[in-house]
Amino acid sequence: MKHSAIPWALTVIMGLYVYGLTFYAQNRVPPEPSYDFYDTTCVSVQIHDPESLHDVYGRFNNILEGHYELIKARVEQKQYKLVFQVNSPRPAMLYIDDKALEIFLVPGDTSLKIDVHVNPVTYQFDSLIFHGKTKNICQYYLDKAVRFDQVHIRSKRGIIVSEDFESYVSKLDSMAARELAFLAEREIFSTLPDWFARFEKNEILYQKAYLKLSAAYNQDISPKLLDHIAIDNQGAVFSYYYYLYLKTYLAHQLQDQIDLSPGGDSLQLLKFTKAQLQVADSLLSGVPHDVFLTRSIFHQMTQGRTEIAEELLAQYESTFHQQKYVRFLHNQLTLHLQGI
Numbered sequence: 001m002k003h004s005a006i007p008w009a010l011t012v013i014m015g016l017y018v019y020g021l022t023f024y025a026q027n028r029v030p031p032e033p034s035y036d037f038y039d040t041t042c043v044s045v046q047i048h049d050p051e052s053l054h055d056v057y058g059r060f061n062n063i064l065e066g067h068y069e070l071i072k073a074r075v076e077q078k079q080y081k082l083v084f085q086v087n088s089p090r091p092a093m094l095y096i097d098d099k100a101l102e103i104f105l106v107p108g109d110t111s112l113k114i115d116v117h118v119n120p121v122t123y124q125f126d127s128l129i130f131h132g133k134t135k136n137i138c139q140y141y142l143d144k145a146v147r148f149d150q151v152h153i154r155s156k157r158g159i160i161v162s163e164d165f166e167s168y169v170s171k172l173d174s175m176a177a178r179e180l181a182f183l184a185e186r187e188i189f190s191t192l193p194d195w196f197a198r199f200e201k202n203e204i205l206y207q208k209a210y211l212k213l214s215a216a217y218n219q220d221i222s223p224k225l226l227d228h229i230a231i232d233n234q235g236a237v238f239s240y241y242y243y244l245y246l247k248t249y250l251a252h253q254l255q256d257q258i259d260l261s262p263g264g265d266s267l268q269l270l271k272f273t274k275a276q277l278q279v280a281d282s283l284l285s286g287v288p289h290d291v292f293l294t295r296s297i298f299h300q301m302t303q304g305r306t307e308i309a310e311e312l313l314a315q316y317e318s319t320f321h322q323q324k325y326v327r328f329l330h331n332q333l334t335l336h337l338q339g340i
Contacts, residue, residue: 032195036107045080049118056080060092102141207241237287
């Protein structure tokens, strides 16, 4: 009797074990994304309007390269497919017949699909439905655009231009406060991944700080009107505006030492670049350090200054925390030297 019960007990135990593994696989928190230089993101757009073709394309920029790229969708089995070569989590713009839609991309993700229902009379979108791993983030962007009527810091910052710096600062602070409150609403309902909530908060704060600092350049501005924000921030590693702020901050720190006026010569520019990297190397750590130095050295290549890039890479490659950035720079340097 006891022996006959053993197979049943083993079956139950194995069943519970398999169930536990399945439950864990379905409910575990996925690892946070990271920089990946050799992966792509695929997005599918299904437009429920079979009578006509549509013009679908995307626009994005990578943090390391720093320039915008346009890609055209290809049509496969009545779906529009877009392949983005992104090397870090990034917002991007999707255009459907010139109607702009902000989406979010993660390297290696192929799950994002957008169902678009077009009104046959007005040709406006009747509905947009997102599917995939970043669907909640894309929905957040859509809801944000609707909430602020497409007017927020990242979309239309030109509306806050003011001749009076104090008024400009006040407008920036007000807009950022509203956007952070909207983000906090979504955090309460846990519809966004924690890493994205940190990313979005840093995007808002560092863009605000960057815009203030840029407007204050070469002006006699009270430091109280500027944002005093973290320089070495591991939580801001994916924020494009974090690196723009760092570059502007360092320019302010070095402006009394080096002439960066439009008439400044190339030697002054080289002197500034070296001084900038020297200060950045001492102030930054971890991924922010590696990304900032990679951006700076890669920029020299894109400007045709390969000798300077080679010199800087030789000087700083031992200071990188992760060798994948060094390998990326060596690969890019080889391509530039070959004229590819």
